[in-house]
Amino acid sequence: MKELLFKIFPDSFIRFIFNKTLRAYTIYQSYNYDRKRYKKYSDSFLMKKQNELIGNIIKHYHVFEKGLTMPNTRLGFGQPKLIVLINECLRYIDLFGANEPQLKHAVAVIKEYENFHAENNFALEDNTLENLKKINTLNIEGPVSKQLVQSSEGYFKNVMAPFDEFSFSRHSLRNFKDLEIPMSSITEALEIAKKTPSACNRQAWRTYIFTDKALIQEILKIQGGNRGFGHLADKLIIVTSELGVFGHSFERNQAFIDGGMYLMNLLYALHFKKIGTCPLNCSNTPEKDKILQKLCSVPQSEVFICMIACGFPPDEFKLATSPRYDINFTNKIIG
Ligand SMILES: Cc1cc2nc3c(=O)[nH]c(=O)nc-3n(C[C@H](O)[C@H](O)[C@H](O)COP(=O)(O)O)c2cc1C
Missing domain, CATH: 3.40.109.10 (NADH Oxidase)
Structure with missing residues (x-):
């Protein structure tokens, strides 16, 4: 078969087609390799792994860090998201304990959010207060965070x-x-x-x-x-x-x-x-x-x-x- 092909078509043409097909295949195969790894290890399906949970906690507490440093912070901002963050922290603590530095910082940011609203005499929703109580009763050591001025x-x-x-x-x-x-x-x-x-x-x-x-x-x-x-x-x-x-x-x-x-x-x-x-x-x-x-x-x-x-x-x-x-x-x- 190979010999027949070489007889019919010039060498350079066959090599060109072969290289093109091979390269297209290796590109496909390599992206497939990446795809499988990303699917398996990224937090896209949020299982219970430590990296996945902490990655989400960091991503979510950063929303509050940003919110607290805005030119005009809107009082009461992001309460549904705060409840999600609190529950992610509670889940992490339940599974892996409270010693992770980024987890501690997340708790510190949650407390900063609470203090910021207390200082501004803003009444948070009952649901938010209940969730804040859950995290506060854990007495996780560490200072309340303070965004930089x-x-x-x-x-x-x-x-x-x-x-x-x-x-x-x-x-x-x-x-x-x-x-x-x-x-x-x-x-x-x-x-x-x-x-x-x-x-x-x-x-x-x-x-x-x-x-x-x-x-x-x-x-x-x-x-x-x-x-x-x-x-x-x-x-x-x-x-x-x-x-x-x-x-x-x-x-x-x-x-x-x-x-x-x-x-x-x-x-x-x-x-x-x-x-x-x-x-x-x-x-x-x-x-x-x-x-x-x-x-x-x-x-x-x-x-x-x-x-x-x-x-x-x-x-x-x-x-x-x-x-x-x-x-x-x-x-x-x-x-
Ligand atoms: C690739 C990249 C994308 C980012 N996207 C955003 C964004 O969409 N919005 C935002 O407010 N900050 C964004 N940031 C800023 C990060 O939140 C910030 O770099 C990180 O929290 C570290 O803080 P620092 O830059 O003050 O050291 C991004 C940073 C990088 C490197």
Whole structure:
């Protein structure tokens, strides 16, 4: 059969077809491998595993951290979600105990929410109070959390400091004043960020800078994770990554890795230029992806990495604490 094929068709043609089929198959097989792993280990089906529960707890307490740092925190916000969070914490404690640092922080944020409403003489709903009682009776040790209060001067005071201090001084900002960022500051930040290393120096990142306020709002409405502060953004940067510079199944995630590295570098560069930023996820469903590509004039060959809401900070504002794990938890030294 093989010989017959080689007799009928030129060598190069057969090799071309063979390579194409083989590559298409390995791409299919590799995505299938990823798909199975994601289905098995992600928290999409929320079983009872520790990672799945704590991931959800962090995601849910962060909503309250953000809510408490908004330019205008709405009293009584998110009570149904608070009840979900409380019950997730209770479930976690029941299954795994109360020693996890992020679990303790979740409880601390719940208490901060309660205190914030008490200080503002706001009566929470009976159902919320009952659930708060359940978590309070557990007497989980640890301080009540307090979101950070910062001044614009303090926020940028370490931009020329050694890297450790500089890095610790960057926080996501969810409050912007009504002042235009000069385009030159953005391009200077882009000049710095382009030093990001990338696989074989292929520099797949692309950026789209939006200045039109109406278009920014249209895009942010679809993004969805900027309620309460997105309307204050002066500029919006969208970071994407070009798939065309990568090939074969084994490079299927490289666009996201290189794009993510660029994103971090750009966040630092903008902080260095004294521009406040909040990264905004582009974790899109296929439908949302297509809508955003069209709206943002992003070619189909590019994948979204992240959006960055940009603006100058007001004189005084709040920042979410977003505490990090001890490195002993996230790091393993292998002998
Ligand atoms: C890829 C990515 C997506 C994010 N998406 C959002 C978002 O949609 N809305 C939001 O308010 N914050 C978003 N954030 C900000 C995170 O909540 C924040 O980085 C995290 O809590 C750590 O806090 P820090 O940036 O102040 O250190 C995102 C951050 C990253 C890196």
